[in-house]
Amino acid sequence: MAASKLQALWNHPAGPKTIHFWAPTFKWGISIANIADFAKPPEKISYPQQIAVTATGVIWSRYSTVITPKNWNLFSVNLAMAATGMYQLSRKLRHDYSSEAAVAKE
Amino acid sequence: MGSSFRAFLNSPVGPKTTHFWGPVANWGFVAAGLADMKKPPEMISGNMTAVMCVYSALFMRFAWMVKPRNYLLLACHASNEAVQLCQLSRWAKGNGY
Numbered sequence: 520m521a522a523s524k525l526q527a528l529w530n531h532p533a534g535p536k537t538i539h540f541w542a543p544t545f546k547w548g549i550s551i552a553n554i555a556d557f558a559k560p561p562e563k564i565s566y567p568q569q570i571a572v573t574a575t576g577v578i579w580s581r582y583s584t585v586i587t588p589k590n591w592n593l594f595s596v597n598l599a600m601a602a603t604g605m606y607q608l609s610r611k612l613r614h615d616y617s618s619e620a621a622v623a624k625e
Numbered sequence: 626m627g628s629s630f631r632a633f634l635n636s637p638v639g640p641k642t643t644h645f646w647g648p649v650a651n652w653g654f655v656a657a658g659l660a661d662m663k664k665p666p667e668m669i670s671g672n673m674t675a676v677m678c679v680y681s682a683l684f685m686r687f688a689w690m691v692k693p694r695n696y697l698l699l700a701c702h703a704s705n706e707a708v709q710l711c712q713l714s715r716w717a718k719g720n721g722y
Contacts (some may be wrong), residue, residue, distance in 0.1 A: 542687035552672035567660040571653030578650040582643040
């Protein structure tokens, strides 16, 4: 019984034999790369790149709930992108604007 | 001329649909990559750039296979693939590979 369920999943038109599975699954790599980069110094963060990650994450999170069928896998991966992107942006903004304050005091 | 534009506006992957604006958002990666080409290689994230190279390769295939076929998404990821490979080579050279 379990074997046939697994077989059904395995042979699904959006299953692991297809690009419909691997492309969205690999998209998690973007959030994972971002999390790895949390350890990097804020000077190395790229504003354009993180804005792109955040904007993509926000827009696609919205769209994955309005397509048919709703795609919660796509929703969750894009939510993670938006969250990690926003965190990286906040790190860099805090660094840039608090240093300015420090320089201004001098 | 006007009618082909109208056909685009009403197409199943046109600007009235979600299939359009998602890919438009993804062009942000291309724009960001191009902007970052001017920066020194020390600023490039090897993690993110390598991931982008695989990600865009996969999504080029996805855009081709999805129904309806999404040429805008395909173009976006083809461009991103090029930009990210360029950045990856700049990063690699900057890191002694």
